[in-house]
Amino acid sequence: xxxxxxxxxxxxxxxxxxxxxxxxxxxxxxxxxxxxxxxxxxxxxxxxxxxxxxxxxxxxxxxxxxxxxxxxxxxxxxxxxxxxxxxxxxxxxxxxxxxxxxxxxxxxxxxxxxxxxxxxxxxxxxxxxxxxxxxxxxxxxxxxxxxxxxxxxxxxxxxxxxxxxxxxxxxxxxxxxxxxxxxxxxxxxxxxxxxxxxxxxxxxxxxxxxxxxxxxxxxxxxxxxxxxxxxxxxxxxxxxxxxxxxxxxxxxxxx
Numbered sequence: 001x002x003x004x005x006x007x008x009x010x011x012x013x014x015x016x017x018x019x020x021x022x023x024x025x026x027x028x029x030x031x032x033x034x035x036x037x038x039x040x041x042x043x044x045x046x047x048x049x050x051x052x053x054x055x056x057x058x059x060x061x062x063x064x065x066x067x068x069x070x071x072x073x074x075x076x077x078x079x080x081x082x083x084x085x086x087x088x089x090x091x092x093x094x095x096x097x098x099x100x101x102x103x104x105x106x107x108x109x110x111x112x113x114x115x116x117x118x119x120x121x122x123x124x125x126x127x128x129x130x131x132x133x134x135x136x137x138x139x140x141x142x143x144x145x146x147x148x149x150x151x152x153x154x155x156x157x158x159x160x161x162x163x164x165x166x167x168x169x170x171x172x173x174x175x176x177x178x179x180x181x182x183x184x185x186x187x188x189x190x191x192x193x194x195x196x197x198x199x200x201x202x203x204x205x206x207x208x209x210x211x212x213x214x215x216x217x218x219x220x221x222x223x224x225x226x227x228x229x230x231x232x233x234x235x236x237x238x239x240x241x242x243x244x245x246x247x248x249x250x251x252x253x254x255x
Contacts, residue, residue, distance in 0.1 A: 036066040036082045036233070038186035043237045047088040047099040055239035058090030059248065062237070068192075068230035072149065072162060072169070072200045073221035076116050077126055079230065083107040087134075090239075104130025109152060117216075125152040131168035144170045151206065151213075160206035162219065167201045171228060180249045187245040188233040189254055199223045 046060035065083040069076055084107075088099040107128040114120035131148040146168030151160040163169040172195050181190045200221040202214045214220075236248040249255070 034066050034080060034082045036064060037184050038188060038233075038235060042084060042235050043086065045084070045086045045101050045105075046237065046239075047086060047101045049088065049090070049239060050092050050097070050099070053090060053092050056241065057092075058088055058239045059244065060237045060239065061087045061089065062235045063087060064233050064235070066231045066233055068228070070226075070228045070230075072217070072219070072226055074216065074218035075112075077110060077112060077149075078116070080110050081108050083128055088239075098134065100130060100134055106130070112151075121153065121155065123153060126150065127152065131163055132165040144172060146170055151203065155209055156206040156213065160203060160210075160213075162203045163201055164204065169200055170198055171195050172197045178252075178254050180246065180254050183233065186235070187249070188235055189245065189249050191232050191234070192230070193232050194227065194229040196227045197223055198226055198228075200226050 042062035042064060043060055046062075049055065049058055063085040065079055065085075067079050069078045071077075085105045086101060090097060109125035109127050112124040112126050114122055114124075117124065127150040129148050129150060131146040134145060146163075146165075148161050148163035148165070148168055151162065152158075153160070174195055175191060175193055177190075177192045179190050181188055200219055202220040203210060203217070206213050218225075234245075235243070236245045238244045
C-alpha cells in the first residue's frame, strides 16, 4: 500500500505540475511582481474530491501566477494581482484523475492602465477565467489550458469577453526553470512559464463598441502574434496530511 501511495503521489504530481505549463515559460517575466506571500488562502478553493475518494491519495496544487504579462493582439496586460489556480490530482478507481473547482477558476479583476490600451480609457479591468474543462493529455499532462478574458468597463457592458468556452484562448504546455525555494519561510516550487503559440479570438458582446474594440486591439490575432510570460509558484497540500510542498518536490526530483 505504501508503494501504491507513493506512486500515486508522484504520478499525480507530474500531471499537475505539467498543468502549470499550460499557462505559459522560459524567459524572465516583465513585471516586478504582485507582492505575493504564501498563506492558507492559497488552498481556500481546493476542488472537492470525487465521491469515495481516499484523501491520502489526493493532492491539491495551488498554482499561483505571481507576475509577468500577457500580450493579446494589441493589448498587453500586466499581472498586478496573484492569480491562483487550484487543481486536485489523485488516484480514483486505479486511474489518475484531475479536478478543478466547480465553475472553474477566476482571477480577481486586474487593472488595465489607460496607457496599455490603444485608446486611454479609464476604469478598465480584466479577469482571467477558465474556459471549459481541462482534459489530461499525454501521461496525464494537459495539452491545452483553455482560458477567456472578461473585460470590465461601463463602455463595454457586463458580458464583454475575449475568448469563450466554445472558442477559448488555448495556452499550450511548456514548463522550465523548476526549483524549490522559500518565500517568507514557506516552501514553494518556483518556475517561469511562457507560450507564444496560442491564437486569440475576437472580442464578443462588448456592446455597440465590439467592432471598435476589436479594431483597436487587433483582434482576432493569429498564433505567433501573442505571448504569455508568467512567474509562477506552486504549493502542495495533501488532502489527508496537509501542506506537503517540500516532500512533493523531493518526490519529483526538484531541488
